[in-house]
Amino acid sequence: MLMRFTAAIAFLLAGTAHAQLTDTEQRIVAAVKQRSPAALELLEQSVRINSGTLNPEGVRAVGEIYRAELDALGFKTRWIAMPPAMKRAGHLVAVHEGGPGKRLLLLGHLDTVFEKGSSVPLWERRGDRVRGQGVNDMKGGDVIMLEALRALRSVGALDGANVEVMFTGDEERGGQPLKVARADMVEMGKRADYALSFEGNSKHDGVDTASIARRSSGGWVLKVQGKAAHSMGVFSAQSGYGAIYETARILNAFREQVIEPSLTFNPGLVFGGTNVSYAEDTATASAFGKSNVIARDSEVLGDLRYLSPEQGERARQKMRAIVTTGNLPGTSATISFSESYPPMPPTDAGRKLVEIYSKASQDAGLGRIEVLDPSMRGAGDVQFVAPYTVGIDGLGAQGRGSHTDDEDLEIASIERGAIRAALLIYRLAQAPAP
Template sequence: MKPLALTVLALALGSARADGLSATERQIVAEVKAHAPHGLALLERAVNINSGTMNHDGVRAVGKLFGEEFAQLGFATRWSDMPPAMRRAGHLIASREGKQGKRLLLIGHLDTVFEKDSPVQLWRRDGDRVRGQGVNDMKGGDVIIIEALRALHRVGALDNTSIRVVFTGDEEDAGEPIAVSRADLVDAAKRSDIALAFEANMRDQQGRDTGTIGRRAASSWQLKVSGRQGHSSGIFSDSAGYGAIYEAARIIDGFRQQVIEPDLTFSPGLIVGGTDAGSDALGAAGQASGKSNVIARTATVEGDLRYLSYEQRDRAHAKMQAIVAQHLPGTSAGISFRDAYPPMSPTAGSLAVLQVYSQASQDAGLGAIPALPPGQRGAGDVQFVAPLLDSLDGLGATGNGAHSPDEDLEIASIERATIRTAILLYRLTR
């Protein structure tokens, strides 16, 4: 375990009382509960602003809404624009400087997958749940950050603390180059000791809220295959070979049979083949032409690769390349790989932060928080900073149907997560 993680765990756990919360912590919980309606109203306002990644005006509007909240809590706020060529709105950054306790980085995002031309799903309450665009992914998590900080502010617990908040405007579709679009986030991490990210909470098989100490990387691969064009009656012969489509099928099935291991996935998402075939620069659309009586001359496959560590990535790459190299007669093929989001590998330091969070939850009467199996989460912004400092994710709201028109949120999860977060922040900054 890192020395910092040991210190964080010892100090934070030491601040907990055997009978639960301290007097100040009980005041913090009371403030969270008293202002729960304000938090829900703020979430409704945010959800009713369309902020699809490419709706730059909408992303900025949500940023303005949340920025005003941070300013009221004594944070210095600014908007970080991206270069026009990147076609991204930019990020909201809020900060306050102090010398007390650990320096914290809180991570959220303003954008959703629902662009302006998506089926409109405005805020709709149904009993103890609400629906809306991005309600749990992740405007609910953004509100939890704000409301936890508000509770601390009202009891004077933000004084002399060092907290940075980065709400990115393109988490759902990160701008290129990544080195530019995530520069603000990485810079904030270098000035912090611990990162906390508020993507939606996920429950385990026992129905318990969890914490995320690992997330799999997001990367892609492209397979290009060539064969000998000729009359279909000659296929399988020494002179004609097997054609590009059979070779592509062999390779993909070889991946399925030989590369699988825990926490690793590789999915072919687009395949085109024929006399002439190929995909666009983004690997999101393809075109093909050919005839049933002509052996396919070319094939292209675009795929996704998710892994938990660079060692796992390297094993997968080696196995996939070896399979590609075993060509059927009359064919050739090559595979290339492209990394995007780095992995967030579980570490002792991140587990220590989770233990502090879990203890805060238990002391508040909300139960222990186990670690979510890392293979159950995809990519998120926290992964760009996890190699730099101890990190914990999944501190957000609880809901269903993220990225779908049926996305919803359990209203009670906002208060529950806000209480846990506020106590965690208080203990880490003492």
């Protein structure tokens, strides 16, 4: 399958090696530019609705706005509900069937990290920028996708295209189990020749970038046990070192022995004492202990990110060995692992897809695109389909402060992003059918 992708991409690169914009492509660009004020209005309409992941009504309301846009573009739309126990809004799916040709999957998400009751303004215009809830991550990217499709439709370039769209409702806090929450996306990915994801675009050293690799998102829980006893006996053969000293030994050994490029393992929460507990629903830990008592229990909650399955397995093996061997006297420890988002390793086909994207951008006078270092971006939905197709991410808007109270967006990036995306979709759709 990878050879087929590579051959198709080579064809595209050869066909555009010295090309500028064709007449049709010039009309596509003009259509995007004509819609720029309306695109901003569409963005404002969707951003003014709180759609935190745990606000399913708000998520569905944003979905209905985008659904109406897709219906008007000739897509067949449907809403995929999730099981009630998952407590998630579900996903919006849209399909456009064309003639023979490449199949494209476009990905966005409706939810934001700003839950209902957030003090962050929904929409605050600041000159050529906008601050607001999810304005950059990723309603700006959602609007870019819709405007690109609209421009293609306006010049007849969408008629023969095979495009599937999925706007997920729980990207920021994935519903559990993720195998269920992403089952439909995986099936769509298996049908696609290319997957284009519209998470925020970022600059590196002043140059716009795109992502063809994203590290996994998962975690680990370290539990350490010692002997509760009077502190006067600490370090003795009878009382041992206690759970907190053993925890410190393990974490320092991780730092010294496990680090390698593109691999991170962050201990985000550490708590220990005579008694400890952790509340998952509030992400809150509590501990009881005294300075003159040797700690009996300690726990660490950590994050684990790696670029390939092989790298992840190496890390887990090393960490398990450190946890279970060389324990300080009077202590024992266990570690468990979980994975939410699978890794998306870089591929040659992905690099060539960025070349096509970069060429389209340069032909439109918008500058080159370079591949972003995966350590500079978190996890995203495109990772679920990466094993089955050629994926690219970062086609969305440019902004600052994603996930923070100061999240904002550069308004001009909506037009730039829509032009680039429309040209990329158009050129990919022109490739010969497999």
